[in-house]
Amino acid sequence: MSELPGDLLYTKEHEWLRKENDGSVTVGITDHAQSALGDLVYVELPEIDQELDAEGEMAVVESVKAASDVYAPIAGVVVEVNEELSDDPEKINADPYGDGWIVRIQPSADVDDADLMSPDDYQSFLDDLDD
Amino acid sequence: MPFIPHTPKDTEEMLAAIGAPDLEALFDEIPAELRIGSLDGVPEALSEMQITRLMRERAGQDGNPLCFIGGGAYEHHIPAAVWDIATRGEYYSAYTPYQAEASQGTLQTIYEYQTMITALTGLDVSNASLYDGASALAEAALMAVRVNRKVKSRRILLAPGVHPVYAQVAEAIAGSQGLTFEWLPVNADSGKVDVDALPAGREPVAVVIQQPTFVGTLEDVDRLTDWAAEQGALSIAIANPTSLAVLKAPGHWGAAGADIACGEGQPLGVPLSSGGPYFGYMTCKSGHVRQMPGRIVGRTTDLDGEPGYALTLQAREQHIRRSKATSNICTNQGLMVTAATIYMSLLGFDGLARVASASQQNTARLADALCAIDGIERLYDGPHFHEVALRLDRPAAGVLDALADHGILGGLDLSRWRPELGNALLVCATETKTEADIAAYAGAMRDVFAPTARRRA
Numbered sequence: 001m002s003e004l005p006g007d008l009l010y011t012k013e014h015e016w017l018r019k020e021n022d023g024s025v026t027v028g029i030t031d032h033a034q035s036a037l038g039d040l041v042y043v044e045l046p047e048i049d050q051e052l053d054a055e056g057e058m059a060v061v062e063s064v065k066a067a068s069d070v071y072a073p074i075a076g077v078v079v080e081v082n083e084e085l086s087d088d089p090e091k092i093n094a095d096p097y098g099d100g101w102i103v104r105i106q107p108s109a110d111v112d113d114a115d116l117m118s119p120d121d122y123q124s125f126l127d128d129l130d131d
Numbered sequence: 132m133p134f135i136p137h138t139p140k141d142t143e144e145m146l147a148a149i150g151a152p153d154l155e156a157l158f159d160e161i162p163a164e165l166r167i168g169s170l171d172g173v174p175e176a177l178s179e180m181q182i183t184r185l186m187r188e189r190a191g192q193d194g195n196p197l198c199f200i201g202g203g204a205y206e207h208h209i210p211a212a213v214w215d216i217a218t219r220g221e222y223y224s225a226y227t228p229y230q231a232e233a234s235q236g237t238l239q240t241i242y243e244y245q246t247m248i249t250a251l252t253g254l255d256v257s258n259a260s261l262y263d264g265a266s267a268l269a270e271a272a273l274m275a276v277r278v279n280r281k282v283k284s285r286r287i288l289l290a291p292g293v294h295p296v297y298a299q300v301a302e303a304i305a306g307s308q309g310l311t312f313e314w315l316p317v318n319a320d321s322g323k324v325d326v327d328a329l330p331a332g333r334e335p336v337a338v339v340i341q342q343p344t345f346v347g348t349l350e351d352v353d354r355l356t357d358w359a360a361e362q363g364a365l366s367i368a369i370a371n372p373t374s375l376a377v378l379k380a381p382g383h384w385g386a387a388g389a390d391i392a393c394g395e396g397q398p399l400g401v402p403l404s405s406g407g408p409y410f411g412y413m414t415c416k417s418g419h420v421r422q423m424p425g426r427i428v429g430r431t432t433d434l435d436g437e438p439g440y441a442l443t444l445q446a447r448e449q450h451i452r453r454s455k456a457t458s459n460i461c462t463n464q465g466l467m468v469t470a471a472t473i474y475m476s477l478l479g480f481d482g483l484a485r486v487a488s489a490s491q492q493n494t495a496r497l498a499d500a501l502c503a504i505d506g507i508e509r510l511y512d513g514p515h516f517h518e519v520a521l522r523l524d525r526p527a528a529g530v531l532d533a534l535a536d537h538g539i540l541g542g543l544d545l546s547r548w549r550p551e552l553g554n555a556l557l558v559c560a561t562e563t564k565t566e567a568d569i570a571a572y573a574g575a576m577r578d579v580f581a582p583t584a585r586r587r588a
Binding site: 066067 | 281421446
């Protein structure tokens with residue numbers, strides 16, 4: 001298992017969040033998630049300006065063996081989607097924390113870090129899953 | 132592939148394993164008032180000899196009439212080879228086996244069906260079929276909502292030429308999921324969409340255009356498809372597949388083509404059979420395929436580099452996506468599609484075009500012969516495919532009853548579906564009708580309209 005980037009926050013749904021300087025939050029799925037899904041063949045992205053509820057459906061990632069919903073980790077409005085994933089969904093497999101980002105959200109309220117996991121917490125969470 | 136029913140002992144063991152007293156207990160969840168205890172005309176279990184006799188007696192009641200009814204299902208000649216091949220043991224199953232390792236022949240047949248239907252409709256992708264044309268429209272409407280996410284209205288606009296039963300079925304299936312269906316304005320003189328009164332600002336998620344229309348006329352499909360696109364809507368084409376051998380394919384309608392095409396596959400080698408089983412077809416642009424319902428067979432290569440066939444894009448489907456599947460349809464009308472594939476293979480594109488042209492010409496001949504009678508005229512001018520709506524000077528129901536006494540099923544009484552048209556009758560003569568058949572119908576109709584005059588002559 002690769003190192004978890006230290007500047008990100010994580011969820012139990014295996015998503016990561018990066019707080020950007022402009023107040024928006026970039027979201028993707030973790031290395032663990034992409035590895036469990038296998039080779040991705042399709043990503044269904046939300047619409048720009050779409051309003052998201054926390055834990056509501058945000059995107060769908062489809063691999064050769066499964067399709068999974070990606071849930072919005074926070075409430076907010078979609079300000080940008082990674083259009084490149086439409087033609088090149090395997091970017092998520094190759095670089096889940098970089099080129100494989102999925103969506104950028106403008107949060108509707110301050111993000112409460114307490115609802116999310118630090119890299120260490122998420123690592124422990126993953127370790128527990130393996131047990 | 133054998134499909135062996137359980138023995139009573141198997142059933143008992145399975146019930147015991149789950150702690151259910153009897154089979155009925157498994158259906159407890161369904162409220163009693165929703166369950167049908169018995170069906171009219173369906174007796175209790177009979178022996179094979181008894182049931183054969185019963186069915187023969189009932190079939191005899193049909194007699195051997197000449198059928199001039201269209202309205203969505205059409206009598207075409209079906210080459211004997213079609214059902215001779217389709218009912219071979221390898222094909223003849225109530226269930227379609229999809230396992231790639233056991234079913235290459237079946238999968239290849241479906242793949243070839245998909246190839247033929249995409250060629251006919253001029254679109255990129257076909258599914259393995261749906262239940263029938265009407266439910267295919269419901270599925271197409273739901274699919275359009277999934278594809279066209281920018282439009283939130285869930286409003287589907289229907290051209291007036293859409294089959295009224297299709298509209299009812301679509302409403303019944305998709306209405307409960309928040310979709311609304313509204314009719315576009317009709318030009319009473321032409322029976323087609325009133326293109327000068329197309330509503331602006333309705334924000335339709337899709338526009339449904341049927342070609343040929345329910346009453347056999349031809350819409351300006353290019354204009355309507357373009358209008359749908361201008362409104363931000365998807366366009367859904369409903370087309371009789373036989374007609375597509377001579378008419379422009381939906382994929383070529385307007386500047387960008389229809390987004391989805393669907394319709395009734397029965398004309399392609401499936402007998403009328405009192406209304407079913409039939410099959411629905413559906414094709415779409417490749418960009419929409421992730422939202423298409425139903426099974427799709429794809430062609431691939433195996434480890435040895437040989438071509439092989441397998442279900443593909445299954446992540447749309449119920450067994451993987453569960454409640455988020457594109458549809459609860461996880462099957463297709465395998466046997467009907469097998470017959471259709473053989474039918475299309477035997478006729479070829481030219482053969483299908485000859486069927487379409489002969490049907491169109493026979494219907495025109497029939498309409499001319501009938502309109503020579505005082506009290507009968509065409510309801511609409513202009514080109515028709517193989518159906519023509521006639522205006523009668525008396526109610527169609529009585530006329531049809533009188534024709535039935537002559538052994539003629541004279542058409543579809545439109546008053547049930549389009550009361551605003553007055554006394555109107557929809558007639559159809561496919562390639563199966565000879566000049567003598569058409570003359571017999573016209574003669575019987577003259578008798579019905581002027582019995583005394585004929586008797587004097």
